[in-house]
Amino acid sequence: MSLVVVGSVAYDGIETPHGKRDRILGGACTYIALSASYFTKTAIVAVVGDDFAGEDRSWLSEKGIELTGLEQVPGKTFFWSGVYSDDMNDRTTLRTDLNVFADFNPKLPAGYASRPYLFLGNIQPSLQRGVQQQMNGVRFVGGDTMNYWIHDTREELLATIRTWDFLLINDSEARMLSGEYNLRKAAKKILAMGPNTLVIKRGEHGAMLFREDALFMVPGYLLDDVFDPTGAGDCFAGGFVGYLAEKGFDLRNGHFDVQELHRAVIYGSVMGSFCCERFGVERFRDLTRKQIDQRFEEFRKFTAF
Amino acid sequence: MSLVVVGSVAYDGIETPHGKRDRILGGACTYIALSASYFTKTAIVAVVGDDFAGEDRSWLSEKGIELTGLEQVPGKTFFWSGVYSDDMNDRTTLRTDLNVFADFNPKLPAGYASRPYLFLGNIQPSLQRGVQQQMNGVRFVGGDTMNYWIHDTREELLATIRTWDFLLINDSEARMLSGEYNLRKAAKKILAMGPNTLVIKRGEHGAMLFREDALFMVPGYLLDDVFDPTGAGDCFAGGFVGYLAEKGFDLRNGHFDVQELHRAVIYGSVMGSFCCERFGVERFRDLTRKQIDQRFEEFRKFTAF
Numbered sequence: 328m329s330l331v332v333v334g335s336v337a338y339d340g341i342e343t344p345h346g347k348r349d350r351i352l353g354g355a356c357t358y359i360a361l362s363a364s365y366f367t368k369t370a371i372v373a374v375v376g377d378d379f380a381g382e383d384r385s386w387l388s389e390k391g392i393e394l395t396g397l398e399q400v401p402g403k404t405f406f407w408s409g410v411y412s413d414d415m416n417d418r419t420t421l422r423t424d425l426n427v428f429a430d431f432n433p434k435l436p437a438g439y440a441s442r443p444y445l446f447l448g449n450i451q452p453s454l455q456r457g458v459q460q461q462m463n464g465v466r467f468v469g470g471d472t473m474n475y476w477i478h479d480t481r482e483e484l485l486a487t488i489r490t491w492d493f494l495l496i497n498d499s500e501a502r503m504l505s506g507e508y509n510l511r512k513a514a515k516k517i518l519a520m521g522p523n524t525l526v527i528k529r530g531e532h533g534a535m536l537f538r539e540d541a542l543f544m545v546p547g548y549l550l551d552d553v554f555d556p557t558g559a560g561d562c563f564a565g566g567f568v569g570y571l572a573e574k575g576f577d578l579r580n581g582h583f584d585v586q587e588l589h590r591a592v593i594y595g596s597v598m599g600s601f602c603c604e605r606f607g608v609e610r611f612r613d614l615t616r617k618q619i620d621q622r623f624e625e626f627r628k629f630t631a632f
Numbered sequence: 633m634s635l636v637v638v639g640s641v642a643y644d645g646i647e648t649p650h651g652k653r654d655r656i657l658g659g660a661c662t663y664i665a666l667s668a669s670y671f672t673k674t675a676i677v678a679v680v681g682d683d684f685a686g687e688d689r690s691w692l693s694e695k696g697i698e699l700t701g702l703e704q705v706p707g708k709t710f711f712w713s714g715v716y717s718d719d720m721n722d723r724t725t726l727r728t729d730l731n732v733f734a735d736f737n738p739k740l741p742a743g744y745a746s747r748p749y750l751f752l753g754n755i756q757p758s759l760q761r762g763v764q765q766q767m768n769g770v771r772f773v774g775g776d777t778m779n780y781w782i783h784d785t786r787e788e789l790l791a792t793i794r795t796w797d798f799l800l801i802n803d804s805e806a807r808m809l810s811g812e813y814n815l816r817k818a819a820k821k822i823l824a825m826g827p828n829t830l831v832i833k834r835g836e837h838g839a840m841l842f843r844e845d846a847l848f849m850v851p852g853y854l855l856d857d858v859f860d861p862t863g864a865g866d867c868f869a870g871g872f873v874g875y876l877a878e879k880g881f882d883l884r885n886g887h888f889d890v891q892e893l894h895r896a897v898i899y900g901s902v903m904g905s906f907c908c909e910r911f912g913v914e915r916f917r918d919l920t921r922k923q924i925d926q927r928f929e930e931f932r933k934f935t936a937f
Contacts, residue, residue: 509856532838535851542934545851546851586936627937632895
C-alpha cells in the first residue's frame with residue numbers, strides 16, 4: 328500500500344578510501360524512497376532548486392517513485408560534501424549548503440493526504456508535525472531525527488514523536504534522546520515517549536527493534552567491501568517501512584504477527600547493505616527484487632541455530 | 633567429554649562504575665574453566681603462588697574442576713588491576729604483577745595427556761605449543777592469543793596455530809593478525825593460517841564464526857546492567873568449547889552438523905553475558921544450567937524471523 332516519504336533531496340560530494348564523487352544525487356528522502364520503492368508504491372515530498380537535473384528526475388520517476396510532491400523552486404539544490412576516514416567509521420563534513428532546503432515547508436499534493444503510510448525523514452520536528460496534520464487516516468506514521476533536533480528543539484521533538492507509531496534512529500541518537508547509555512534502558516524510556524515501536528540502527532553492528540512486548544536483534548551484513556556508507560541508514564528505513572507497507576501492516580491495531588516486524592528489520596538491513604556496495608545511490612541502478620530476497624535468505628542462513 | 637584448559641589463574645583488582653573489588657579470584661583459565669564446567673568435565677593447567685587461598689581452591693574443586701594440574705609454587709600469584717571507563721568500553725591497566733606466572737612452564741599431569749579436548753588460553757605461543765605436544769589423540773585443540781604475541785612473536789604464533797582446529801580471538805586481534813580491517817577478508821586470511829574454524833568475539837556487539845563452508849553471526853545479549861565485563865570473553869570461550877566437548881564434537885573429521893557449531897557460539901554468548909552481571913567470577917556462585925538453557929532460548933526468541 329502507498330507510502331509517502333518526506334525529507335531532503337540533495338546533491339552530495341563524497342570521498343571514501345575507494346574514490347571520490349564531486350556531485351551525485353543524494354539526500355535522505357531520495358535514499359528512503361529508492362529503497363522503499365522495491366516493496367511498495369512510494370511518493371515523495373521534497374524541494375529542489377532549478378539546478379536539479381532532468382535526468383535525475385527521470386530516473387526517480389522510472390524507478391516508479393511518484394514526484395508530484397517534488398517541488399522545484401528558484402535557487403540551488405541542497406548540497407552536502409564529506410570525507411570518510413580510512414576505516415569509514417568516521418566522516419568529516421566539508422560543506423553543508425542548505426540552499427532551497429533552508430525554506431522547505433512541505434506541502435502535500437491533494438492526492439497524498441489519504442495515503443495509508445507516512446515516513447517523516449530527518450527534518451525540523453515542527454515541519455514533520457505539520458505534514459502529519461495534513462494527512463488523514465494514516466495506518467502508521469513514523470520517522471527519523473538527529474542529534475541537532477534532540478539537543479536544540481527537544482520539546483518540539485517530543486511533541487512530534489508522541490503520536491508516532493515508530494521511531495527509527497541510530498544508537499547515539501537513542502542515547503542522547505533518553506539520557507541512558509544502556510540501550511535496553513534507553514529503549515524503555517523512548518517507548519514511554521509515544522512510539523509503540525523503536526528501531527535502533529547500529530551501522531556495521533546491525534539493528535534492534537524494541538516494543539513493550541518484543542525485542543529483536545540482527546547483526547550487520549558482512550560486506551567484502553564497503554564502498555560508501557552514505558545513505559545506508561536511510562536505505563534501512565526505506566526497506567523497513569517499505570516492507571511493512573507492502574504487507575499492509577497496521578501498527579496501530581496491535582493484532583499482527585510480530586515476526587513480520589522482525590522481517591521488516593531484516594529487509595531494512597538488506598537494503599542498507601546493498602547501499603554500501605557502490606557510491607551514493609548507484610547500487611539502485613541495477614538492483615533487483617530477486618537479489619534483495621536472496622540476501623534476505625542469506626541473513627536467515629547466517630543467523631539460524 | 634573431558635576438556636583441558638591451560639592459562640592464567642590470578643587475583644584481580646577491578647573498578648567499574650558499579651563499584652570496586654581490591655582482590656578477587658580471576659585469570660583467563662579460571663573464567664574459561666568455570667564456564668566450561670557447566671557443560672563438561674574440565675581440568676586445568678595453571679600456576680599459583682603460596683598466597684593462593686584455600687577457599688578459592690576448594691570452591692573451584694566444588695564446581696567440579698579438576699585441579700591436579702594447578703601447580704602451587706613459592707612466591708605470589710599473578711596480580712592484575714584495572715579501572716573501566718564510564719561506558720565500560722575502555723579499561724586502563726593499573727598494575728600487572730606476573731609474579732609466579734612469569735616462569736609458568738605448563739606441565740601436564742600424567743592423566744591429562746589422553747583427554748580429547750584442549751583449550752589453550754592466552755599465554756606465550758611456544759608454551760601453548762609445548763602443551764599441545766604433550767597431548768596425544770586430541771579430538772580438537774584451539775585457543776586464544778593477544779595483541780602482544782601477534783606483534784612480538786608473530787612467527788612463533790603462526791607456527792603454533794597452524795595445527796589448531798579453531799582460533800578464538802576478538803575483532804581487533806583478528807585485524808592485527810591478518811592485516812585486514814574488513815572482517816570477512818581478515819577471516820579468509822586467518823583460515824588460511826591453519827585453523828578450520830575462527831570465532832571472532834566483538835564484546836557487546838556479539839560474535840561471528842567463520843569456516844570455509846560456513847558463516848554464523850549473533851548479536852550481543854542486551855543486559856540491563858553490565859556490572860563488570862572482566863572475563864566475559866573467556867567465559868565465551870568456555871561456553872563455546874564446553875558445549876562442543878559436551879556434544880563429543882569432532883572438528884577434525886568434518887562430518888558434523890554445522891548448526892551445532894552455531895549453537896556453541898550461542899552458548900558462548902550466553903556465558904559471556906552472565907559473566908558481566910556481577911563482579912569477577914561471582915555470577916558463577918549460583919548460576920545454574922537451567923538459567924543457561926533459558927537464556928539460550930531467549931537468544932532464539934530475539935533473533936528469529
